[in-house]
Amino acid sequence: MTQRETQPETQPETQREVRRETPPETRRGRLLELRDVAVTYRSAAGDVPAVRGVSLTLGEGEALGVAGESGSGKSTLAMALLRLLPKTARVTGGILLDGEDVLTMSWGRLRAVRWASASVVFQGAQHALNPVRRVGAQIAEPLLVHGTATPARARTRVAELLEQVGLPAWRERSYPHELSGGQRQRVMIAMALACEPHLIIADEPTTALDVMIQAQVLALIRTLIADRGISLIMISHDLSVLAATCDRLAVMYAGKVVETGPSREVFTAARHPYSRALAEAFPTVGDLASRMAPRGLGGDPPDPMRLPGGCSFRPRCPVALPSCATRDVELWPADRTPDGQIPDGPALDAQAPDGQAPGAPPPDGRIPPEHARPVPRHTAACVHVLPEPAKESA
Numbered sequence: 038m039t040q041r042e043t044q045p046e047t048q049p050e051t052q053r054e055v056r057r058e059t060p061p062e063t064r065r066g067r068l069l070e071l072r073d074v075a076v077t078y079r080s081a082a083g084d085v086p087a088v089r090g091v092s093l094t095l096g097e098g099e100a101l102g103v104a105g106e107s108g109s110g111k112s113t114l115a116m117a118l119l120r121l122l123p124k125t126a127r128v129t130g131g132i133l134l135d136g137e138d139v140l141t142m143s144w145g146r147l148r149a150v151r152w153a154s155a156s157v158v159f160q161g162a163q164h165a166l167n168p169v170r171r172v173g174a175q176i177a178e179p180l181l182v183h184g185t186a187t188p189a190r191a192r193t194r195v196a197e198l199l200e201q202v203g204l205p206a207w208r209e210r211s212y213p214h215e216l217s218g219g220q221r222q223r224v225m226i227a228m229a230l231a232c233e234p235h236l237i238i239a240d241e242p243t244t245a246l247d248v249m250i251q252a253q254v255l256a257l258i259r260t261l262i263a264d265r266g267i268s269l270i271m272i273s274h275d276l277s278v279l280a281a282t283c284d285r286l287a288v289m290y291a292g293k294v295v296e297t298g299p300s301r302e303v304f305t306a307a308r309h310p311y312s313r314a315l316a317e318a319f320p321t322v323g324d325l326a327s328r329m330a331p332r333g334l335g336g337d338p339p340d341p342m343r344l345p346g347g348c349s350f351r352p353r354c355p356v357a358l359p360s361c362a363t364r365d366v367e368l369w370p371a372d373r374t375p376d377g378q379i380p381d382g383p384a385l386d387a388q389a390p391d392g393q394a395p396g397a398p399p400p401d402g403r404i405p406p407e408h409a410r411p412v413p414r415h416t417a418a419c420v421h422v423l424p425e426p427a428k429e430s431a
């Protein structure tokens with residue numbers, strides 16, 4: 038990077054940094070609603086159920102992180118949002134963007150929606166950018182295709198966009214191979230911003246970058262979406278990156294969302310055993326012990342064509358119960374019993390004093406014994422952590 042190139046302001050990052058949830062008053066309404074979305078690929082070997090009944094909502098100006106291991110269906114879900122999947126994919130359910138169902142809109146309408154209402158930052162800008170076109174022309178393309186700018190205005194706009202993503206205007210004449218990985222990713226972000234969309238879908242936007250550049254690009258994304266009130270769906274296998282960038286997290290396993298919630302809660306006090314394992318799989322920067330011995334996730338994700346019955350995570354789950362072989366994990370709010378009743382006496386959360394480690398019973402014993410379960414906050418709500426679960430015999 039040359040002296041003339043400006044870097045957007047970055048702040049020191051730690052992998053355990055967790056973004057505070059967007060205050061409710063900044064959310065003006067619901068931008069996106071997924072209703073029971075399922076995606077099945079047809080393949081020579083048979084049908085591959087890549088996404089299995091996902092229902093989610095995204096508020097205006099909200100950032101949602103979708104996490105999960107490789108093969109959990111994150112990219113398939115993200116690409117389904119703008120019907121960017123190959124023809125072998127069959128998508129069912131409802132995808133309401135600004136109240137319009139993406140799955141049933143005409144191709145003409147869909148073309149208008151892409152870039153202008155919602156745009157995508159693909160993983161690996163090296164492959165997403167056209168190698169034989171100057172980056173300025175590529176950033177200008179959505180503006181010209183959508184008729185939102187004349188060629189002269191598009192040129193000015195390209196210079197503005199490059200500056201906003203921390204690149205000098207003269208870079209518009211560069212070809213992708215003349216840029217570093219981080220600079221190419223900035224170009225992708227400039228393209229995504231060009232038509233001032235309401236939603237940006239970022240699929241692993243920093244995966245190919247080194248840690249320092251990753252932090253810069255994440256800080257850039259955070260600043261740009263916050264300044265403009267753009268909603269974000271960010272896909273990553275790295276829960277810590279998502280927790281630092283997004284208001285809410287959705288954790289996917291074997292094509293299903295197994296847990297959603299505010300980033301802070303899902304990252305530091307996950308309820309589902311898989312989310313907990315995923316959060317623990319990443320070392321904490323500054324915590325030598327966790328770096329020396331990061332707790333990997335044992336076993337492999339299941340083959341979507343051969344999913345086990347009941348809970349798909351059961352074969353890898355450290356707290357599986359015999360009943361998990363026949364039914365999925367149920368999560369319920371920490372202040373509710375499994376049948377939805379409010380338990381007698383104050384709930385664990387209500388009683389935990391400030392500064393108290395989540396879930397640890399306070400030393401003064403103010404929590405009635407029946408609520409003081411020795412499990413992290415909200416894991417009290419998970420069927421797996423009710424007192425002394427009987428381990429399934431091998």
Ligand SMILES: Nc1ncnc2c1ncn2[C@@H]1O[C@H](COP(=O)(O)OP(=O)(O)OP(=O)(O)O)[C@@H](O)[C@H]1O
Binds near residue numbers: 125
């Ligand atoms: N075109 C396709 N045809 C058949 N199966 C596919 C196709 N694309 C993806 N799959 C399968 O769908 C499942 C979900 O894949 P997907 O790429 O959405 O997962 P992912 O969580 O994004 O993984 P990664 O992080 O590795 O990109 C996987 O089992 C994958 O093999």
